[in-house]
Amino acid sequence: MGLTVDGLTVRYGSLAAVSDVDLSVADGSVVALLGPSGCGKSTLLRAVAGLEPPAAGRVCWDGMDLAGVPVHRREFGLVFQDGQLFPHRDVAGNVAFGLRMRGTSSSAARSRVSALLSLVGLAGYESRRSTELSGGEQQRVALARALAPSPRLLLLDEPLSALDRALREQLAVDLARVLAGTTALVVTHDHDEAFTLADRVAVMRAGRIVQTGAPSSVWQRPVDEETARFLGCSTFVPATVHSGVARCELGVVGLPWAPDGEAVLGLRPSALRPFESGVKGEVLERVHRRDHVRLRVRLATGHEVDAVAGVLDTDDTVTLALDPDGVALVGGSQ
């Protein structure tokens, strides 16, 4: 069964940070709460943890209402953005904390601690001081600490946001491996992170969940234009879909998963690439990114669009064609 949230509302004074949210996390699955900062996703996570009292609605585990269950009896592990390791304890003392609270014997705790430290890639770190660790290491210890008492649900609040990019990408992969098979709710504003970690994604905006689904379906079919913009789409064009082929004024693109009918296409920069044939345009701006160049192009059709080109393309004019990988269909899959 796992976690179910019914009609949950959390208020700060007169402001509803979370409004009438329904959400479920099935046993053994990982759900990402994805949304811009300030959308209420962290508040929702804190309400699930028992750190914020709900103004209305219920948080249930296996169908049992948790209203009367305080934080320390919920058996929900919690990982903060910046670790929050106990500064007066060493690494082992941090990881063993939850085991001590549950009265685990110290020898059992020791072997559990060393197993978890190797799981997070920090084998042998037991006696290191928590204040001497790097940001990435602290976050790994925080993860091991939360996992040690085998929580029935793991709550992660922007677990990778405080790290620099290279570290974040590496730790995201490690985290996905560690989370496989556990039940977890991850809050993040980064869609790459959400799609790396989660089986299901819930998109949140202004205190409400606007879309829930598998990562690929949310990625391909954002429920509305604002969600599509949040997921990276910058150009929107009307189109007609027939037999898995979408036609619009910028060209034709194969979208085998799209249903027939009128539609709006959301184009990410990667949806338009230089090609032998297609729509001609004038390059207005050229920004070098990691492995590609981001173009701002004024097309012959009058549109100004973002596009992606190879690093070596330096012409002032380009011919762009649609690439199905960067195309989303706005309007959800209902």
Added chain:
Amino acid sequence: MARARPGLTPALVALIPLGFLAVFFVWPVVAILRLGIGEGGVLTVLASPQTWRLVGFTVGQAAASTAVALVAGLPVAYLLARTALPGLALVRVAILVPFVLPTVVVGLAFRTLLPDGGVFAIVLANSFFNVAVVARTVAGLWSHLDRRATDAARSLGASPLRAFRLVTLPALAPAIGSAAAVVFLFCATSFGVVLILGGSRYRTLETEIYLRTVELLDLPGAAALSLLQLLAVVAALTAGAIARRRRETALRLCPPSLVARRPAGGEWVVVGVALAVVALLLLPIVVLVSRSLGGRFAGYRALAGTGYDGSLQVSGVDAALNSVRAATDATVLAVTLGTLASVVLVSLSRSRVRRGVVETMDTALMLPLGVSAVTVGFGYLVTLNMLPGDLRTSPQLVPLAQALVVTPLVIRLLLPVLRSIDVRLRQAASSLGASPLRVWREVDVPLAGRSLLTAVAFGYVVALGEFGATSFLARPDTATLPVAIARLLSRPGELNNQMAYAACTLLIVVTVAAVVVVESVRVPVGEF
């Protein structure tokens, strides 16, 4: 849900320190005020030009002392906060010792240095105490101030002095403001120093209240003056609280290791001034100790007796033992009450109780710092016979009064540390299965433990040196060392002087020991 009844448990615990405050502070003070007002004549006193001359002198000497303490304290703050030089630990000890020295000791030291005394001596002695408050409060903030703001100003063309004036000084203003407020408070209510150095010529509100109550039995006069003083104290405390709030919120801070470095160029001048201030702070102590060693230790040998011609009713050794006993009881009581009060205050501010409630309670708990100890002491004699087991004749009366003075200090030491504990650290412990009580034991207690030790050490020396209330409440046979010293000084006889020097040296030794303990645990001292 754990947060469904915010603040109910803390509110119940709050009853203990607040109840103590009510019974052993508010009640006696109110009783004295009513006694005075009831007899009439308060208005006469308030209308008398003599009263306002007294107020003028009190405020004037406090303002002058505060100014001197600021001017002397800022270079020392710079030395402590911004420079990486060997021997800074010694400087920390050296400036902290004066702060906790008993007032009678300081009074005697300045009387020895400046036999002609007067206003000059009073101002110097009062600022002598408080250089540490300025230096440490300001250094506390300064050592966390990002140097890059100044660097930016310099790169935009400001000279070092101009960058200091336009960038650093405004950033330090909250700390300087709150230090100035508390120093002003201490100086305005300073008792022992003014009594010893001012004699009957220079009187402040505090000593005048004492003289009117004890010698003239002029209760309406004393009550009117107490009222005035109380109002002034509340004003100063409120100003301090406002400055504190601004300091907590306004600044971008960074770890201290990044800002301390070897001074260069003109900075050495500031370092030189700071070291001169430290040397001047040590001078009175050195003079006092060397005097005590004169006459082949006659003063120390005399401690076994009762002074020249039986000036005391107990021997010096007995007075020392009385001091130790009273200070021990007072410290235990004050640390217990102060810890409870800090826990309550921090719990209330962590739950969603309105900020005003917490700040009002915080200010109320600071009040005993500023109300005339004499008023409190006299109030005890008027009220405490109504409690079961007449406390007025109990030897426990002195520790109770001392605890009242020490408790605010304990709170000011513990509260900032408890406040600085990230609430998410506690939430992490909760989510790992720690009950609310267990969170205190596992997180707050270990993190605030060293500050608690500091509070114990400081509380102990302050109780040991407490003079105002003790001089009023201690009976001749339960006199503590500071009371005995004052008594010796008021009696003729060279032996009495030597004995007083020796007794002062004993107090200095204990004080230095306590300060060394405090410094060796290395916690930031004080948020005033």
